[in-house]
Amino acid sequence: MEILDILIIGGGPIGLNCALEAKKNNLTYLIIEKGTIVNSLYHYPLYMRFFSTAEKLEIDGIPFISTAPKPGRQEALEYYQGITRHREVNINLYEKVLKVSKTEDVFDIKTSKSAYQAKNVVISTGFYDIPNLMNIPGESLSKVKHYYTEPYPYAKQKVVVVGSSNSAVDAALETYRKGADVTMIIRHAEISKSVKYWVKPDIENRVAEGSIKAHFNAEIVEIKENSVIFKDENGQINEIDNDFVLALTGYLPDFDFLRNSGIELQGDCLNPLYHPETMETNVPDLYLAGVVCGGKDTHLWFIENSRVHAEMIVGNILLREPRA
Structure with missing residues (x-):
């Protein structure tokens, strides 16, 4: 050899x-x-x-x-x-x-x-x-995606995007613009400072106007077939309807x-x-x-x-x- x-x-x-x-x-x-x-x-x-x-x-x-x-x-x-x-x-x-x-x-x-x-x-x-797993119930469901490729499959779907880094922000913006109802669940108090400088104002403005819903200082606690359960910044448990979860957590x-x-x-x-x-x-x-x-x-x-x-x-x- x-x-x-x-x-x-x-x-x-x-x-x-x-x-x-x-x-x-x-x-x-x-x-x-x-x-x-x-x-x-x-x-x-x-x-x-x-x-x-x-x-x-x-x-x-x-x-x-x-x-x-x-x-x-x-x-x-x-x-x-x-x-x-x-x-x-x-x-x-x-x-x-x-x-x-x-x-x-x-x-x-x-x-x-x-x-x-x-x-x-x-x-x-x-x-x-x-993938950096969340290790929560329901994460293995087929509707949970740890990789995002393109927005077209999510048209007219209720999408939860987990995270606030570049990949999460890109997914949120792209799916929103193809007709998805987008909710971001973010563990921190703001959009990540590392997000591309030409994209950051876009996501912040979409959140400010309510086009994309965002929950800061929040985390998902369970994923179900038709919903997502998360804890908000006040510690309250919320459940929202959901079709897909894009868990872009790194x-x-x-x-x-x-x-x-x-x-x-x-x-x-x-x-x-x-x-x-x-x-x-x-x-x-x-x-x-x-x-x-x-x-x-x-x-x-x-x-x-x-x-x-x-x-x-x-x-x-x-x-x-x-x-x-």
Whole structure:
């Protein structure tokens, strides 16, 4: 079995950037991705626009040409998948990594389809795979959606949107404009300050005029087939008619996978232990890249500020194993 210089887990933008950096430095590498190329972006809402401008999403100095100031999901898919094709990136798709273990100086990587060995492993799996559950009765009902794609299925429906982040606000506005009767249940006292600056006034004005109902300092306590029960800011229990619940309460990294790989997780937010200058974890030669570095603090890292991880990781590997 060939022993790779680097095996990269996750074919998102940062995983691709790590691959391009490895290729540029003549390191043997392979990406293992459980879905399609940039799988998380593929599952974003169809009409989502990035907070970052196009140049902040570029990898390996390859220009990202966008027709709008803020590129959307489809443009990003074209950009990253186009790079993968034209740069002939070594990537295995629809293959899930099951276990990473280390024997002496070599990692053994078992997947759903095969097994590999590598001197170094980079985990760049993001955080979009596991919904942050509310853990309340009725959350498993089919009408409860933890992912939002487009507004059309919710026309003329009574929709409850849980949360006040970008995804929740986008869902509330889009479904409202397609004829849904929208109620937002928000645990905090206001719309999140992190909401895109050009969207925040829109949602605040729709709430102020009553077009979208919003209950602040509130939380759902139970979901039923035809209704939702929630506790308002005064502690009173309310029940409202309901057809669909969009529980957009955020997502989490696969902490079990990180633990099973030997990575230490620290504090209430389960922040993985790594060296900030090299991205190497407490397991020698095992690295983290991208948003997975933030633990439950998923707002800390995004494409724009984690593109540098690829150069940091490969640079550290080259220092230990210089090449001509």
